[in-house]
Amino acid sequence: MRPIEIYDTTLRDGTQGEGISFSLQDKLNIAKRLGEMGIQFIEGGYPLSNEKDTAFFQEVRKLDLGDAKVCAFGMTRRRSMKAADDPGMKALLAAETPVCTMVGKSWDFQATEVLGATLDENLAMIGESVAFLKQQRDVIFDAEHFFDGWKANPDYAMKTLDAAVQGGAGWVVLCDTNGGTLPEEVAMAVAKVKELFKDRSVVVGIHCHNDSELAVANSLAAVDAGADQVQGTINGIGERCGNVDLISVIANLAIKKKGYQVLGGRPLTQLTELSRFVYETANLQWRNGQPFVGQSAFAHKGGMHVHAINKAASTYEHIDPAVVGNERRILVSELSGRSNIIALTSKDNLQDDKELMNRILAEVVRLENQGYQFESAGASFDLLVKRLAGTFTAHFETIKYRIVAGDRDAQHADGFAEAIVKLQVGEEMWFDAAEGHGPVNALDAALRKALQGTYPELAEMRLLDFKVRVVDSSAGTAAHIRVNIESGDSNDSWGTIGVSENIIEASWKALVDAFEYKLHKSDSGA
Numbered sequence: 001m002r003p004i005e006i007y008d009t010t011l012r013d014g015t016q017g018e019g020i021s022f023s024l025q026d027k028l029n030i031a032k033r034l035g036e037m038g039i040q041f042i043e044g045g046y047p048l049s050n051e052k053d054t055a056f057f058q059e060v061r062k063l064d065l066g067d068a069k070v071c072a073f074g075m076t077r078r079r080s081m082k083a084a085d086d087p088g089m090k091a092l093l094a095a096e097t098p099v100c101t102m103v104g105k106s107w108d109f110q111a112t113e114v115l116g117a118t119l120d121e122n123l124a125m126i127g128e129s130v131a132f133l134k135q136q137r138d139v140i141f142d143a144e145h146f147f148d149g150w151k152a153n154p155d156y157a158m159k160t161l162d163a164a165v166q167g168g169a170g171w172v173v174l175c176d177t178n179g180g181t182l183p184e185e186v187a188m189a190v191a192k193v194k195e196l197f198k199d200r201s202v203v204v205g206i207h208c209h210n211d212s213e214l215a216v217a218n219s220l221a222a223v224d225a226g227a228d229q230v231q232g233t234i235n236g237i238g239e240r241c242g243n244v245d246l247i248s249v250i251a252n253l254a255i256k257k258k259g260y261q262v263l264g265g266r267p268l269t270q271l272t273e274l275s276r277f278v279y280e281t282a283n284l285q286w287r288n289g290q291p292f293v294g295q296s297a298f299a300h301k302g303g304m305h306v307h308a309i310n311k312a313a314s315t316y317e318h319i320d321p322a323v324v325g326n327e328r329r330i331l332v333s334e335l336s337g338r339s340n341i342i343a344l345t346s347k348d349n350l351q352d353d354k355e356l357m358n359r360i361l362a363e364v365v366r367l368e369n370q371g372y373q374f375e376s377a378g379a380s381f382d383l384l385v386k387r388l389a390g391t392f393t394a395h396f397e398t399i400k401y402r403i404v405a406g407d408r409d410a411q412h413a414d415g416f417a418e419a420i421v422k423l424q425v426g427e428e429m430w431f432d433a434a435e436g437h438g439p440v441n442a443l444d445a446a447l448r449k450a451l452q453g454t455y456p457e458l459a460e461m462r463l464l465d466f467k468v469r470v471v472d473s474s475a476g477t478a479a480h481i482r483v484n485i486e487s488g489d490s491n492d493s494w495g496t497i498g499v500s501e502n503i504i505e506a507s508w509k510a511l512v513d514a515f516e517y518k519l520h521k522s523d524s525g526a
């Protein structure tokens with residue numbers, strides 16, 4: 001098995017992505033997770049760039065990152081300066097990391113146009129900078145725009161790598177900086193570089209950007225052609241369209257491709273959690289369709305798919321989701337067949353009642369036509385099944401509710417909302433009122449007031465999320481409002497839904513389902 005080094009630059013190139021900004025603590029937390037995952041190289045930032053990155057290199061020394069090596073990133077010395085005097089070089093050494101990663105120009109056009117250097121000057125900048133750092137550190141040379149340089153002037157591109165290796169670089173990393181290269185071009189260039197260094201001890205690496213949606217394919221092509229290090233970021237965050245997504249690289253190398261070993265052969269069961277941790281830390285929404293780790297990566301919706309999945313999961317899954325720490329999800333929608341319903345109700349042992357399955361399916365299709373969507377409203381779906389199966393026990397009956405809301409006044413700087421609810425609970429009639437920060441908050445408070453005496457377990461239930469969408473009804477005339485509420489208690493969370501032309505009524509339906517679901521859960525001891 002050929003070991004492939006994984007080099008993570010989430011904390012440097014990842015932060016060059018639009019909308020990404022990590023705090024110092026975020027960076028330390030991510031570094032720790034990367035170390036736990038068995039990533040070999042963690043590029044922590046650009047010490048010359050800002051104080052946060054400088055502080056990161058001081059703080060990261062206190063963490064146990066396992067075998068991971070922290071790398072500080074910088075560029076070659078400025079054109080008119082000695083390496084020893086260059087502030088960037090000094091900052092790299094001051095970071096006190098075991099490895100310095102230095103980017104240099106390998107495209108002749110960039111050297112002359114951007115740096116204003118002669119081609120020889122650029123080679124001297126690379127060679128001298130590496131040699132200076134190499135006195136104290138291991139050096140990785142990131143050959144910026146290598147593939148564009150190789151296409152424009154292959155001899156010169158190769159000379160830049162040679163200058164770095166002569167200076168003492170232990171790695172040369174070929175960067176598809178603009179992300180415009182094709183897999184066959186990557187393979188050809190990597191093979192040529194391997195040939196150049198066949199008698200020298202140099203690791204060849206690959207660093208791809210995703211501007212042509214080819215970063216994963218390009219990285220795998222490079223590995224096949226002899227690259228032994230892949231650089232990238234978790235979830236592919238990074239400049240413009242991002243870097244290669246290391247999640248997909250790791251999963252493909254470990255699971256799909258033969259003959260390679262990544263992360264020392266560790267299991268990949270933490271991969272999904274790592275991906276979501278980085279999204280959460282970056283304050284980004286998960287990408288549902290992200291291969292391997294996305295919420296939809298193993299979500300089955302089409303009736304024919306679910307029918308087959310029930311017989312053998314491999315009919316519509318390329319790997320077992322558990323291998324990457326993900327899970328299979330069966331969705332219910334108007335595209336469902338009876339198989340979806342059977343899969344989703346199997347815990348209730350209802351699957352043999354074909355007539356019931358058909359009724360549930362017909363009801364789902366009818367409600368979806370009105371704007372309902374049960375994919376993220378599993379609790380409302382469970383209640384629907386119970387109602388149709390005749391196992392639903394209402395814990396309360398809603399007689400009426402009323403909302404009074406208005407704009408700000410002397411007592412209410414943000415406006416006010418009051419709710420009155422009338423409920424039948426057993427033999428008793430409850431009539432309660434409450435104020436809230438808005439109409440839904442007021443309804444929630446009034447419902448709790450009316451129910452908590454009878455059902456004290458509601459005290460631990462919280463509303464976690466509230467989403468509103470406008471959906472078109474199938475009639476195509478009146479707009480319907482869909483409200484999704486996510487609720488939780490100490491050990492669980494559940495989604496409910498309400499649809500109406502009236503946002504308050506839609507919220508009320510979702511809220512009532514949330515309370516009923518919690519009470520059914522308590523009845524069953526869950």
Ligand SMILES: CC(=O)SCCNC(=O)CCNC(=O)[C@H](O)C(C)(C)COP(=O)(O)OP(=O)(O)OC[C@H]1O[C@@H](n2cnc3c(N)ncnc32)[C@H](O)[C@@H]1OP(=O)(O)O
Nearest residue numbers: 046048049050075076077078079103104105114115144177
């Ligand atoms: C491909 C990549 O992703 S490389 C990493 C890119 N990342 C970043 O740029 C983020 C961090 N960067 C920064 O914080 C700043 O750009 C700094 C601190 C590095 C430099 O800031 P400044 O000195 O103000 O320069 P500025 O960013 O405007 O321009 C870049 C300078 O570096 C020079 N330069 C660019 N690449 C190189 C290189 N490989 N070697 C030497 N000098 C270089 C440019 O010629 C320019 O110098 P000039 O102003 O003397 O013409």
Ligand SMILES: CC(=O)C(=O)O
Nearest residue numbers: 103142144145175177
């Ligand atoms: C080094 C780097 O980030 C690039 O060339 O894309």
